[in-house]
Amino acid sequence: MRIGVLALQGAVREHIVSIEACGMEAVAIKKIEELADVDGLILPGGESTAMRRLMDKYDFLPALKDFAASGKPMFGTCAGMILLAKHLVGYEESHIGAIDMTVERNAFGRQRESFEVPLMITGIEEPYVGVFIRAPYVESVGGEVEVLAKHEDRIVMVRQGQFLAASFHPELTDDHRITAYFIDMVKQAKK
Numbered sequence: 001m002r003i004g005v006l007a008l009q010g011a012v013r014e015h016i017v018s019i020e021a022c023g024m025e026a027v028a029i030k031k032i033e034e035l036a037d038v039d040g041l042i043l044p045g046g047e048s049t050a051m052r053r054l055m056d057k058y059d060f061l062p063a064l065k066d067f068a069a070s071g072k073p074m075f076g077t078c079a080g081m082i083l084l085a086k087h088l089v090g091y092e093e094s095h096i097g098a099i100d101m102t103v104e105r106n107a108f109g110r111q112r113e114s115f116e117v118p119l120m121i122t123g124i125e126e127p128y129v130g131v132f133i134r135a136p137y138v139e140s141v142g143g144e145v146e147v148l149a150k151h152e153d154r155i156v157m158v159r160q161g162q163f164l165a166a167s168f169h170p171e172l173t174d175d176h177r178i179t180a181y182f183i184d185m186v187k188q189a190k191k
Helices: 012-021 032-037 048-057 060-069 079-084 177-190
Strands: 002-006 025-029 040-043 074-077 085-088 099-104 115-119 128-132 137-141 146-151 154-160 163-166
Touching (some): 002 012, 012 025, 032 060, 040 177, 163 177
Parallel strands (some): 074 163, 085 099
Antiparallel strands (some): 115 128
């Protein structure tokens, strides 16, 4: 089983380290054709506007939408959550649009307002320390979306079928439980 990390911009190396710490092979996806070789895909934290520019420059968006439609799991963290959202506050168009949710970008403030906080996450026993950096949050979700975590009544982690999204950065901690959760989703999808 191979897990891809979209390697256009953002915390690519950190996700690869986390995947490998869970005993899986990680692949940095730099070309569209590499998507065919992975069983699941992580859209990393970073800068969603820069990612979108690069996705457009290298014609990645149609391939990512096809990947989403293929049934293979995708996991977006922070900027990756924005890419997976069907609706964005203040924007007419979404990016991949795979999760029926409305996301507010930079909702927790600027870089200097970054913070860490313990979160209770459905399916993960002990509290998980979420690292929030210019983080989005989910304003609302459709009926098929499961809310997995909240911070101060704001939705910060969701799942819809084979799609997982978190507004924080699990790749910036040494706690690999959320990466393992996603890998388990990939294993289930392969069955």
